[in-house]
Amino acid sequence: MRVLVTGGGGFLGAALCRSLAARGDIAIAFDMAFPDSLVREAEDNTNILICQGDISDMANVCQVFQTEKPDTVIHCAAVVGVIASLGSPSSVFRINVGGAINLFEAMRLYGITRVIHISSEETYGEFETDVATEDHPMNPLYAYGITKVTVEHLGRTYHLVNGLECINLRTSWVYGPDFPRMRVPRDLLEAAVDGRSLHLPTGGDSAIDHTYIDDFVTGTLLALDHPRHQYDAYHIASGTSPTLFNMVDIIRELVPGADISIGPGVYKHAGTVDIPRKGALDCSRAREVFGYVPQFDLRAGLSANIEAYRKHAITKNF
Numbered sequence: 001m002r003v004l005v006t007g008g009g010g011f012l013g014a015a016l017c018r019s020l021a022a023r024g025d026i027a028i029a030f031d032m033a034f035p036d037s038l039v040r041e042a043e044d045n046t047n048i049l050i051c052q053g054d055i056s057d058m059a060n061v062c063q064v065f066q067t068e069k070p071d072t073v074i075h076c077a078a079v080v081g082v083i084a085s086l087g088s089p090s091s092v093f094r095i096n097v098g099g100a101i102n103l104f105e106a107m108r109l110y111g112i113t114r115v116i117h118i119s120s121e122e123t124y125g126e127f128e129t130d131v132a133t134e135d136h137p138m139n140p141l142y143a144y145g146i147t148k149v150t151v152e153h154l155g156r157t158y159h160l161v162n163g164l165e166c167i168n169l170r171t172s173w174v175y176g177p178d179f180p181r182m183r184v185p186r187d188l189l190e191a192a193v194d195g196r197s198l199h200l201p202t203g204g205d206s207a208i209d210h211t212y213i214d215d216f217v218t219g220t221l222l223a224l225d226h227p228r229h230q231y232d233a234y235h236i237a238s239g240t241s242p243t244l245f246n247m248v249d250i251i252r253e254l255v256p257g258a259d260i261s262i263g264p265g266v267y268k269h270a271g272t273v274d275i276p277r278k279g280a281l282d283c284s285r286a287r288e289v290f291g292y293v294p295q296f297d298l299r300a301g302l303s304a305n306i307e308a309y310r311k312h313a314i315t316k317n318f
């Protein structure tokens with residue numbers, strides 16, 4: 001299969017490209033910018049194609065369909081996160097919503113029917129329950145979540161009018177090696193491994209579903225491969241929501257002597273914007289329909305992430 005991965009240079013997109021290539025698919029990574037590591041891999045691996053382009057530019061989007069002839073699409077390109085969207089409210093709509101419309105239009109023009117859209121738990125806003133199913137009301141609080149809900153709804157419109165199949169995978173606080181932003185658990189585990197002190201003033205009471213990158217990739221590829229979907233939205237997450245107090249305790253156990261802590265109360269995006277009440281994403285629909293079973297609880301994911309970070313630190317020093 002030739003799979004167009006928009007945002008293929010990003011955290012999730014690059015991980016998907018690597019896994020697609022490893023199993024023999026052709027991953028067409030479309031992005032504005034790429035990490036050197038992926039560019040180097042693409043030089044040696046003909047299953048990864050690097051295609052630079054801007055999703056908000058329809059000509060760029062059409063060109064990748066014209067030249068690379070994808071069979072299907074995984075859509076990751078976006079301005080990501082609450083803080084980024086607060087800082088650039090017009091570009092978040094231009095890229096996240098305008099970019100998705102360009103993609104859906106190009107798919108219509110080139111006769112491609114399936115897109116897996118990576119959506120978010122930010123679509124829900126304040127969780128009404130500790131465990132949310134896909135039917136939880138969607139009341140996003142910030143521009144980022146509003147764009148994710150909008151793209152989901154636009155996908156439904158394209159389904160109605162053009163027969164496009166837009167499958168929305170809502171995931172939550174994915175973490176792992178190469179995570180590009182400085183938020184938990186990256187800041188905590190890097191401080192612990194580096195032997196630095198880090199005391200976050202607030203956030204310990206926030207309960208968040210943290211998804212390890214390998215589970216995210218597995219779930220996304222299962223959804224991609226599933227022949228017929230009876231739903232258009234699924235959770236791909238861990239299905240649990242430990243508090244950040246729990247997270248700090250686990251890191252302290254995994255890295256004895258770690259001088260890290262977190263104060264009580266609500267976690268703040270970038271230390272400034274309160275996150276809404278969150279919780280676990282119930283993954284039973286994804287399990288029943290295409291067999292997704294998360295393999296990494298928080299301890300297993302943190303342990304794998306710490307091991308990868310240690311290895312990276314060793315390689316960096318040689």
Ligand SMILES: NC(=O)c1ccc[n+]([C@@H]2O[C@H](COP(=O)([O-])OP(=O)(O)OC[C@H]3O[C@@H](n4cnc5c(N)ncnc54)[C@H](O)[C@@H]3O)[C@@H](O)[C@H]2O)c1
Pocket residue numbers: 006007008009010011012013030031032033053054055056075076077078079080081095099118119120121170171172173174175180
């Ligand atoms: N990482 C998470 O915890 C998480 C959680 C829920 C949903 N998501 C969603 O998953 C997707 C990928 O997120 P990520 O964590 O990999 O973020 P990321 O920032 O690493 O990746 C996003 C990629 O989109 C690219 N991009 C931005 N504007 C573009 C444009 N105009 N044209 C082409 N490419 C452009 C960026 O260059 C970047 O490589 C996003 O849609 C995000 O909303 C992520």
